[in-house]
Amino acid sequence: MEVVICKDYDEMSRRAAYLLTAEIVQNPKAVLGLATGDTPKKMYETLVDIYKKGDLDFSKVTTFNLDEYVGLSAEHEQSYAAYMKQMLMSHINIKPENVHILNGCSETPEEECALFEEKIVQAGGIDIQVLGLGHNGHIGFNEPDSQFELKTRIVQLDDRTIEANKRFFDKKSDVPTHALSMGIQTIMEAKKIILIASGASKAEAVSKLVNGNIDSMHPASILKVHKDVTVLIDKEAASKL
Ligand code: F6R
Numbered sequence: 001m002e003v004v005i006c007k008d009y010d011e012m013s014r015r016a017a018y019l020l021t022a023e024i025v026q027n028p029k030a031v032l033g034l035a036t037g038d039t040p041k042k043m044y045e046t047l048v049d050i051y052k053k054g055d056l057d058f059s060k061v062t063t064f065n066l067d068e069y070v071g072l073s074a075e076h077e078q079s080y081a082a083y084m085k086q087m088l089m090s091h092i093n094i095k096p097e098n099v100h101i102l103n104g105c106s107e108t109p110e111e112e113c114a115l116f117e118e119k120i121v122q123a124g125g126i127d128i129q130v131l132g133l134g135h136n137g138h139i140g141f142n143e144p145d146s147q148f149e150l151k152t153r154i155v156q157l158d159d160r161t162i163e164a165n166k167r168f169f170d171k172k173s174d175v176p177t178h179a180l181s182m183g184i185q186t187i188m189e190a191k192k193i194i195l196i197a198s199g200a201s202k203a204e205a206v207s208k209l210v211n212g213n214i215d216s217m218h219p220a221s222i223l224k225v226h227k228d229v230t231v232l233i234d235k236e237a238a239s240k241l
Pocket of ligand 1: 131134
């Protein structure tokens with residue numbers, strides 16, 4: 001695991017965007033695993049800027065998003081489908097059929113998750129997966145005490161996650177209690193992984209990731225055994241290392 005401490009959020013975002021850019025330039029058919037939340041926003045802005053300068057082509061790129069809230073349709077403004085459209089997809093030349101985001105309103109969520117896994121396999125696996133980091137150490141929505149060998153499935157959100165994400169909703173009770181999420185095994189099968197974390201509130205989780213043991217109560221800790229992980233953090237997030 002390579003840990004890169006960046007000057008600030010902007011530098012962290014630029015470096016993450018450059019790693020994705022390099023991947024797509026080397027392999028125009030790259031399969032990207034993508035995250036939502038606050039942390040990757042500037043990374044997406046930077047990617048869109050690079051695209052607008054004419055230096056990136058997404059026409060053969062395929063994407064798979066980590067997760068989606070159960071019960072929110074793609075039209076709901078807090079759905080991750082809406083986030084991805086707003087932050088990235090509506091600005092680039094990606095083919096809509098190459099964008100894969102779990103349907104949180106599926107009436108058959110198990111089938112939805114199994115089909116998602118099948119599509120990842122059909123695409124040849126994820127070349128590079130972007131991850132954020134939960135305050136409780138979650139990656140995707142694999143909350144503390146998740147088993148490491150699980151694939152995409154329906155999960156119950158931890159109270160700490162609901163608390164952290166209520167800022168996007170009118171009130172805490174509006175935050176969905178469940179999500180569909182790639183499993184840790186799905187994430188670990190990605191050929192490369194970039195984890196990004198910014199701000200002092202992530203310092204404890206970053207310190208447990210970098211200095212702690214592998215522990216299912218801190219799901220991100222399993223990344224230590226992946227052969228190609230880059231952890232990009234800003235100074236605040238690195239403050240407890
Ligand atoms: C988002 C996701 C989550 C977030 C994490 C950090 O798709 O899977 O694991 O990456 O909760 O969220 P932010 O970046 O909002 O702090």
